[in-house]
Amino acid sequence: MSEDRRLDVLRAIVEDYVATREPVGSRALTERHDLGVSPATIRNDMAALEEAGLIVAPHTSAGRVPTDKGYRTFVDRLSDVRALSQAERRAIASLLTGAVDLDDVVDRAVRLIAQLTHQVAVVQYPSLRRSALRHVELVGVGERHLLVVIITATGRVEQRTLELADPVDHEAVARLRLRLNVAAAGLRLADLDQVREDLVEQVGGDDPALVRTVLTLIAETLSQESEERVVVAGTANLARSARADFAHSISPVLEALEEQVVLLKLLAEMAEDETAVSVRIGRENRYEPLVETSIVSSGYGDGAAVARVGALGPLRQDYPGTIAVVRSVARYLTRILAG
Amino acid sequence: MSEDRRLDVLRAIVEDYVATREPVGSRALTERHDLGVSPATIRNDMAALEEAGLIVAPHTSAGRVPTDKGYRTFVDRLSDVRALSQAERRAIASLLTGAVDLDDVVDRAVRLIAQLTHQVAVVQYPSLRRSALRHVELVGVGERHLLVVIITATGRVEQRTLELADPVDHEAVARLRLRLNVAAAGLRLADLDQVREDLVEQVGGDDPALVRTVLTLIAETLSQESEERVVVAGTANLARSARADFAHSISPVLEALEEQVVLLKLLAEMAEDETAVSVRIGRENRYEPLVETSIVSSGYGDGAAVARVGALGPLRQDYPGTIAVVRSVARYLTRILAG
DNA sequence: GGGTAGCACTCGCGCACGTCGAGTGCCAAT
DNA sequence: ATTGGCACTCGACGTGCGCGAGTGCTACCC
Numbered sequence: 059m060s061e062d063r064r065l066d067v068l069r070a071i072v073e074d075y076v077a078t079r080e081p082v083g084s085r086a087l088t089e090r091h092d093l094g095v096s097p098a099t100i101r102n103d104m105a106a107l108e109e110a111g112l113i114v115a116p117h118t119s120a121g122r123v124p125t126d127k128g129y130r131t132f133v134d135r136l137s138d139v140r141a142l143s144q145a146e147r148r149a150i151a152s153l154l155t156g157a158v159d160l161d162d163v164v165d166r167a168v169r170l171i172a173q174l175t176h177q178v179a180v181v182q183y184p185s186l187r188r189s190a191l192r193h194v195e196l197v198g199v200g201e202r203h204l205l206v207v208i209i210t211a212t213g214r215v216e217q218r219t220l221e222l223a224d225p226v227d228h229e230a231v232a233r234l235r236l237r238l239n240v241a242a243a244g245l246r247l248a249d250l251d252q253v254r255e256d257l258v259e260q261v262g263g264d265d266p267a268l269v270r271t272v273l274t275l276i277a278e279t280l281s282q283e284s285e286e287r288v289v290v291a292g293t294a295n296l297a298r299s300a301r302a303d304f305a306h307s308i309s310p311v312l313e314a315l316e317e318q319v320v321l322l323k324l325l326a327e328m329a330e331d332e333t334a335v336s337v338r339i340g341r342e343n344r345y346e347p348l349v350e351t352s353i354v355s356s357g358y359g360d361g362a363a364v365a366r367v368g369a370l371g372p373l374r375q376d377y378p379g380t381i382a383v384v385r386s387v388a389r390y391l392t393r394i395l396a397g
Numbered sequence: 398m399s400e401d402r403r404l405d406v407l408r409a410i411v412e413d414y415v416a417t418r419e420p421v422g423s424r425a426l427t428e429r430h431d432l433g434v435s436p437a438t439i440r441n442d443m444a445a446l447e448e449a450g451l452i453v454a455p456h457t458s459a460g461r462v463p464t465d466k467g468y469r470t471f472v473d474r475l476s477d478v479r480a481l482s483q484a485e486r487r488a489i490a491s492l493l494t495g496a497v498d499l500d501d502v503v504d505r506a507v508r509l510i511a512q513l514t515h516q517v518a519v520v521q522y523p524s525l526r527r528s529a530l531r532h533v534e535l536v537g538v539g540e541r542h543l544l545v546v547i548i549t550a551t552g553r554v555e556q557r558t559l560e561l562a563d564p565v566d567h568e569a570v571a572r573l574r575l576r577l578n579v580a581a582a583g584l585r586l587a588d589l590d591q592v593r594e595d596l597v598e599q600v601g602g603d604d605p606a607l608v609r610t611v612l613t614l615i616a617e618t619l620s621q622e623s624e625e626r627v628v629v630a631g632t633a634n635l636a637r638s639a640r641a642d643f644a645h646s647i648s649p650v651l652e653a654l655e656e657q658v659v660l661l662k663l664l665a666e667m668a669e670d671e672t673a674v675s676v677r678i679g680r681e682n683r684y685e686p687l688v689e690t691s692i693v694s695s696g697y698g699d700g701a702a703v704a705r706v707g708a709l710g711p712l713r714q715d716y717p718g719t720i721a722v723v724r725s726v727a728r729y730l731t732r733i734l735a736g
Numbered sequence: 737g738g739g740t741a742g743c744a745c746t747c748g749c750g751c752a753c754g755t756c757g758a759g760t761g762c763c764a765a766t
Numbered sequence: 767a768t769t770g771g772c773a774c775t776c777g778a779c780g781t782g783c784g785c786g787a788g789t790g791c792t793a794c795c796c
Contacts, residue, residue, distance in 0.1 A: 081759095083758065083759050083760085084759070084760080085758080085759075086758090086759095095768070095769085096768075096769055096770080097759095097769095098768075098769055098770070098771090099767085099768055099769070101759090101760070101761075102761095102767090102768085104760090105760090105761080115759090115760085117775095117776070117777070118759085118760070118774095118775055118776055118777090119757095119758065119759045119760055119774085119775050119776050119777075120758080120759070120760090120776085120777075121758080121759070193536065193544070195534055195536055195546060197532060197534055197548075205532075205548070207534070207546060207556075209544075209556075219498075291655055292655075293632060293651045293654075293655065294648035294649070294650075294651035294652040294655070295648070296648075296651075297636065297639070297646055297647045297648035297651055298646060298648045300636070300639075300646075307636055307637060307639075308636045309633035309634070309635075309636035309637045310633070311633075312632045312633035312635075312636055313633040315632075316630055316631075316632065316633070420788095422787065422788050422789085423788070423789080424787080424788075425787090425788095434739070434740085435739075435740055435741080436740095436788095437739075437740055437741065437742090438738085438739055438740070440788090440789070440790075441738090441739085441790095443789090444789090444790080454788090454789085456746095456747070456748070457745095457746055457747055457748090457788085457789075458745085458746050458747050458748075458786095458787065458788045458789055459747085459748075459787080459788070459789095460787080460788070
């Protein structure tokens with residue numbers, strides 16, 4: 059019995075099931091695909107595929123349905139990456155290039171993915187740790203508070219208030235601001251820890267302790283994972299297929315989507331290969347509420363990937379299509395952020 | 398036939414229906430409530446209530462269910478405001494006072510409402526137009542760009558980049574910043590348009606045109622409604638009761654919740670009475686996707702309300718409970734933002 | 737006139753039952 | 767290795783039926 063044909067059968071099952079949402083039987087397969095053998099032969103292959111754990115029959119005398127493992131095999135070995143249509147390419151390009159600032163880019167990207175994949179779209183903001191510093195602003199506020207505003211190369215603004223031991227010396231702060239910006243412009247935030255002492259010396263000034271404090275605070279702030287943010291769109295797409303694709307309710311999934319921490323962890327786990335698209339199918343997500351979903355994500359950003367985009371949807375979905383969209387949007391994002 | 402008892406019957410119907418999710422019949426009513434009359438009498442009252450459009454029977458020989466108008470009457474005339482339990486009060490107080498900054502306050506508030514009401518919670522960020530100015534920061538960036546950072550009394554930071562006609566004169570900018578902050582501290586942003594010319598004169602300085610430009614830009618920026626943001630939580634609560642409470646799918650509702658613009662408009666429409674809780678029931682929301690939902694919202698903030706909090710859920714919900722929670726959270730928010 | 741009891745009637749719901757057809761597994765034949 | 771044939775399983779679907787909740791109406795009572 060031919061191993062190749064067996065995989066062809068699996069591919070056909072996945073494609074038909076994704077298209078029709080109905081368990082697919084041996085006869086239907088021979089009718090809709092050109093496999094060159096009779097239903098009886100298909101049945102033997104199916105039995106083998108079931109034995110191997112790639113498909114299951116929901117009940118006796120129903121057709122077969124792919125398992126997580128079946129989808130995995132499909133994604134890894136059987137699916138061609140679908141080329142995007144001209145219209146899709148154009149939509150991505152024009153929508154993303156029209157954005158006015160970082161927030162707008164992220165917002166447009168997430169809506170775009172949701173619309174093109176009919177799934178829940180997820181876009182992570184470019185991580186502060188990885189992006190370069192454009193400007194630091196220091197503002198004395200009241201007696202002993204210092205407002206630190208950090209502006210990154212990607213246009214993101216973060217603010218943090220410092221409580222000082224001594225009353226604010228406004229002139230010293232003004233000088234410090236100037237020198238800091240001269241010395242630290244273009245600094246990659248991830249490097250800040252290493253070069254801090256150099257900077258303290260370089261900036262000099264009346265109050266090295268203050269410099270150190272400010273730099274430390276900046277570093278601390280940026281290293282907090284909680285600074286990372288994820289934007290979600292298209293939850294309505296989940297609800298549309300809810301009854302059909304989710305055994306119970308979609309509310310655990312919605313809950314998970316509202317938890318920034320969960321999403322960030324999830325995306326972080328998928329970051330092994332930063333630039334390529336990576337896929338988590340069903341129980342491969344160890345996070346219980348998501349065992350009935352699949353997540354397709356890709357890193358984006360310049361050089362070392364700085365963040366991820368992705369799409370989350372039911373097991374039964376058009377993987378080649380989703381992968382194509384996610385990959386394409388990630389590439390456009392990378393290009394735009396670099397420009 | 399007593400008008401009072403008729404309303405008692407309506408109240409009983411609403412309460413039972415909310416509690417059991419089943420159409421309520423005349424006998425069940427007499428058993429569960431102390432109305433002092435027989436089922437037959439109740440039937441007459443029910444016929445009258447149906448005539449008046451306050452209840453309907455989903456089909457012959459089923460019990461009655463409240464209509465939008467029935468709920469409206471219940472909310473307006475029949476429900477006592479439920480007092481919050483000690484535990485609930487404590488939860489609200491402790492959670493909100495533990496917040497570290499404005500983002501945290503909003504985040505905690507929205508989660509709190511979602512959890513206590515089992516509905517979708519909505520919290521609008523305090524509007525810039527209405528809140529007072531704490532500080533303005535001006536930073537020259539490159540040759541002819543000026544970065545304007547606005548810090549409000551509520552701790553919100555907004556930034557905007559100005560393109561200047563002439564190259565940046567750093568000294569002039571420094572002087573301007575100082576004078577602007579002296580003159581404009583505590584200014585309510587909504588008033589800025591009116592007093593702009595006074596300020597231009599008061600600030601004086603080398604370049605009145607620049608002052609005017611900066612002030613105009615600030616005013617423009619702040620008057621953009623798009624600056625207003627809404628945070629949503631608890632969408633999972635919708636999904637939980639989806640099958641029972643929504644005729645079709647909840648996905649139109651989820652779509653609406655993702656549209657900031659829609660939510661902002663909705664909240665704006667409910668702002669007639671700024672401090673009191675206001676309720677929109679079913680078709681009273683002219684926005685089609687929300688005709689199967691009710692929204693309870695209240696203004697919060699000091700003096701003139703600066704923003705709104707609310708809860709959105711199915712028609713069939715515990716209105717007194719929701720109202721109590723929304724009102725209470727709004728009050729705590731007001732107190733915290735004032736402090 | 738408002739309240740009540742009785743009664744006939746309606747109708748959705750759940751259940752049992754039978755039929756249909758898709759799909760399977762196995763076996764003997766090629 | 768592939769195939770045709772065949773018996774078998776089982777869910778989906780339609781039908782018929784009885785139950786019970788609930789109604790509206792009418793006659794009656796205070």
